[in-house]
Amino acid sequence: MIKFRIRRNLKYPGQYLIWTVARDILNIIATNFLGIQSSISYCPFMFLGEFIAGGIIHLYLRKIDSQKSESKDQYFMSIKLIKTEENDTDYFIPVDNKIKIIFLIFIASFLDWIIFFIDEGVIGKIKRLSFSISMRLYGFATIFASFTYIYTLKLPLYKHHKLSLFVIGICLIVIIVSEYFFQVRDITLSYINFTYALLFIIVSQLFVAIQDSIEKYLFEYNYLNPFVVLMYEGLFGFVLSFLFCFHQDYFQDIKTIYKHKTIGEFILFLFVLIVYMVLTGLKNIFRIVTIKIFSPMTSILSYYIINPLYFPYYCIALKDFKDENDKINIPYLLLNIIISIIISFFGCVYNEFIILFCCHLERDTHFQISERAITSLETELVRIDDEENEGNNIYLNDFDSMANNN
Numbered sequence: 001m002i003k004f005r006i007r008r009n010l011k012y013p014g015q016y017l018i019w020t021v022a023r024d025i026l027n028i029i030a031t032n033f034l035g036i037q038s039s040i041s042y043c044p045f046m047f048l049g050e051f052i053a054g055g056i057i058h059l060y061l062r063k064i065d066s067q068k069s070e071s072k073d074q075y076f077m078s079i080k081l082i083k084t085e086e087n088d089t090d091y092f093i094p095v096d097n098k099i100k101i102i103f104l105i106f107i108a109s110f111l112d113w114i115i116f117f118i119d120e121g122v123i124g125k126i127k128r129l130s131f132s133i134s135m136r137l138y139g140f141a142t143i144f145a146s147f148t149y150i151y152t153l154k155l156p157l158y159k160h161h162k163l164s165l166f167v168i169g170i171c172l173i174v175i176i177v178s179e180y181f182f183q184v185r186d187i188t189l190s191y192i193n194f195t196y197a198l199l200f201i202i203v204s205q206l207f208v209a210i211q212d213s214i215e216k217y218l219f220e221y222n223y224l225n226p227f228v229v230l231m232y233e234g235l236f237g238f239v240l241s242f243l244f245c246f247h248q249d250y251f252q253d254i255k256t257i258y259k260h261k262t263i264g265e266f267i268l269f270l271f272v273l274i275v276y277m278v279l280t281g282l283k284n285i286f287r288i289v290t291i292k293i294f295s296p297m298t299s300i301l302s303y304y305i306i307n308p309l310y311f312p313y314y315c316i317a318l319k320d321f322k323d324e325n326d327k328i329n330i331p332y333l334l335l336n337i338i339i340s341i342i343i344s345f346f347g348c349v350y351n352e353f354i355i356l357f358c359c360h361l362e363r364d365t366h367f368q369i370s371e372r373a374i375t376s377l378e379t380e381l382v383r384i385d386d387e388e389n390e391g392n393n394i395y396l397n398d399f400d401s402m403a404n405n406n
Contacts, residue, residue, distance in 0.1 A: 001357035009293050010353075013302040016286035020303060023279040028313065030272050034257060034265060040121045041254055043113070044241040045277040051234025053281030057227040094222035101222055104214050105229055109236035111211040117244075118204040126197050128184060131318045132311065134201050136175055136336060138304040139168045139343045142350065144209035145296040152217045158364035164350035171339045182332040184324055212296030219292045226288040294351070301347040307340040 094101065123134055130136075143165055150157060157165075176198060183194060218224045257269050290299045311333065314320035321333040348354040352365045 003355045003357065005353060005355055007353065012286050012293060013290045013298055016283060016290050016299065017302045017306070019279055019283040019286060021306070023276065023283055024310075026272060026275055026279060028317070030269075032317070034261070034269055034272070040117065040244050042120065042273070042276055043116055043244055044238055045273050046116065046280045047109075047112075047234045047237030047241055049234070049277035049280035050230050050284050051238060052277070053285050054227045054229070054231030054234055057285065058225065058231055061225065061227065092223040094224075096222055101218065101224070102232075104218060105232045106236050108211045108214045108218075108229075109233040110240065111207045111214075112233065113237050113240045115204050115207050115211070118200050118207075121244075122200055123197060123204075126193070129194070129197055130179070130183060131320045132307075132314045132336075133179065133197075134204070135304060135307055135310065136340060137172060137198075137201050138205060138300065138307075139172050139347070140202050140205035141208045141300045141303075142168060142297055142347060143172075144206045145212055145300055146350075148209050148213040149216065149296055152213045153220060159359075160352070160356065160361040160365060161350055163361060164346040167346045168343050168350075171343050175336065175339055178332070178335055182321075182323075182329060184322065208300070209296065212291055212299055215288060216291050216296055226292045227285070230284055230288050297347075298351050301344075301351055304340075305344045305347060307344065308337050311337060311340075 096104070119134060123129065146157065146161065146165055149155065179194070179198075180191070215226070215229060218229055219226055254269075257266050261269075287299055287302075290302060311321070315322075315328055315333065319326065321329055321336070323329040323332075345354065349356060349361075355362050355365050
């Protein structure tokens with residue numbers, strides 16, 4: 001038996017999904033109209049978007065904090081606004097000192113910078129490599145995040161978690177093995193180069209998991225404002241992005257568009273960069289809120305849950321899932337659609353949006369634990385009520401006997 005559970009605050013991972021798709025659509029427009037498929041020139045705009053978005057909300061929250069009532073808790077995006085002054089009675093003390101906290105934020109930003117470079121500067125430049133291979137292997141991020149999350153917050157893995165990770169792992173192995181059979185190769189994409197590309201993708205997913213787990217640790221153990229963390233990550237990343245100045249392709253796309261495109265197309269490119277910055281800021285706002293309220297695994301699920309919906313575009317526009325005759329390889333496409341659906345399904349099982357009522361897989365889910373707690377509480381209240389009624393009956397009986405004796 002299968003049940004779908006709509007958990008509270010689901011609008012935040014939903015918003016993260018929406019803005020992720022919106023940025024992907026923007027990249028599609030840039031690819032079709034400007035001919036830019038992967039560009040590391042987006043990097044400073046990505047981090048600048050994070051910095052501006054986090055800074056704006058942080059300033060807004062400081063304004064709220066100065067006006068809020070002392071007697072009533074206040075929330076923003078379902079996140080409780082806690083005291084930050086040490087003389088407050090409910091002040092939360094971080095477990096780490098400021099130097100370690102800043103270092104962890106820098107590491108998270110550095111990992112984000114490395115992830116961007118791998119995805120755009122390395123994977124995106126490999127010819128003949130499937131355009132969808134990175135998103136199809138995003139299940140690795142769920143597996144890695146599970147173990148880093150457990151190590152960071154010391155939380156257990158339950159039966160439904162283990163089953164989900166096992167099925168996702170099997171599906172990922174099937175994808176990798178099938179790629180060696182279906183991927184069209186030439187001199188630029190030998191078996192060795194393809195293996196290196198897969199390793200780069202897996203390492204990128206590992207870094208995603210570590211970054212999200214670091215952020216969750218900062219939120220839960222050091223009580224940091226998620227938007228302050230996002231602001232500092234954007235600042236550190238913006239500085240790191242200028243290290244790309246030493247990369248020969250850093251300004252190549254801008255130079256190409258400036259020299260070979262019209263003035264209107266160059267203005268469109270600048271407009272795309274600005275919109276990209278805004279969408280990145282919105283996307284990362286809801287990413288960190290999802291990590292704060294839920295977990296890194298939920299954030300990662302929001303990224304790959306609709307993978308099958310991208311496949312028609314990859315087939316038609318980017319000529320993905322093609323054979324040597326440049327025709328759609330139907331078995332290749334169907335296999336990946338089925339596997340992506342299975343991975344998305346068990347990603348929902350892991351995050352308890354879908355609950356399987358078999359083999360006791362439902363026992364340790366949040367829904368069942370809450371149900372048992374409510375049932376136990378109701379039973380206890382009934383017992384107390386019965387004891388009170390019994391005591392009242394004894395009192396009444398004694399009163400009646402006294403009246404009869406009189």
